Amino acid sequence: MTIGILFVCTANICRSPMAEGVFRTMVRRAGLTDKFVIDSAGTSAMHVGQPPTPLAVQTAKLRGYEIGDLRSRALTNEDIEKFALSLAMERSHLAAMRWMAPRAVADRPQMLMKFAPQMGAVEVADPYGGPQRGYEAALDLIEAACRGVFESLRPLAERAS
Numbered sequence: 001m002t003i004g005i006l007f008v009c010t011a012n013i014c015r016s017p018m019a020e021g022v023f024r025t026m027v028r029r030a031g032l033t034d035k036f037v038i039d040s041a042g043t044s045a046m047h048v049g050q051p052p053t054p055l056a057v058q059t060a061k062l063r064g065y066e067i068g069d070l071r072s073r074a075l076t077n078e079d080i081e082k083f084a085l086s087l088a089m090e091r092s093h094l095a096a097m098r099w100m101a102p103r104a105v106a107d108r109p110q111m112l113m114k115f116a117p118q119m120g121a122v123e124v125a126d127p128y129g130g131p132q133r134g135y136e137a138a139l140d141l142i143e144a145a146c147r148g149v150f151e152s153l154r155p156l157a158e159r160a161s
Contacts, residue, residue, distance in 0.1 A: 001160040003153055004037040004083035007112065008093045012042030012072040014128050015089045015138055017052040019112065021065035022139075022146045030150070035157035039083070043096040045074035053128065059135040063143075081105055087112040087149070089124040113141060115148030 007019035020040040027036050042048075050072045051057070057068045080086055080101040086109040088094035097109035113121050124141045127134035 002035055002037050003157055003160070004085070005039075005149065005153075006079055006083035006086045007038075007040040007089075008043060008075055008086060008097060008109075009040075009089040009124075010042055010093070010126060011044050011047040011128075012040055012074075013047050013050060013052050014056045014126065014135070015124050015142065016040035016042065017067045017070045017072075018056055018060050018065070018135075018139055019087070019089075019142045019146060020070065021060050021067035022143055023150065025065050026146060026150045030154065032154070032157045035160055036153075037083070039079075040070070041073050041075040041079060043075050043093050047072040048074055055127070055132055055135050059132060059139055063139065075100065077102070080108060084108070085110065085149070085153075087115075087145075090126070091123060112145045112149075115146075115152065116141065116144035119144050 007016040009016040017040050024038050027033055052067050060067045077100045086097055088111050094109055094111055098106050119141055121141055124138050127138045
């Protein structure tokens with residue numbers, strides 16, 4: 001059994017690729033790579049096929065996450081069914097995912113920051129076009145939330161042998 005995790009932002013070139021990189025690294029370091037399917041997507045198709053922004057790649061790399069090989073893709077209806085957990089960076093992404101979701105799984109998409117209540121944030125602000133500190137602030141939230149997601153799923157992953 002594998003656990004599917006999907007990170008979703010607007011164009012899949014900043015926040016969701018950083019979250020994918022953070023979560024992949026956590027899973028790899030725990031030796032649980034074969035227990036997870038990890039991906040990211042965007043609610044918009046405007047940058048499909050493009051790599052993450054240079055500042056997203058640089059900011060992630062400074063913290064030990066490699067995301068330069070990722071490519072943007074658009075969210076599909078099938079993604080909501082395929083992934084056990086679809087995690088939105090903003091309320092607008094959550095609304096889009098719930099709108100796209102088949103009724104049986106419409107409650108499956110969640111807000112990423114739900115997994116890091118101690119951070120006091122509901123959304124991860126979009127750093128696109130801004131200075132590096134915006135990317136760093138987004139990554140601070142993403143790391144905290146990814147830790148929360150990982151810790152909540154780790155027992156299930158470890159039992160799934």
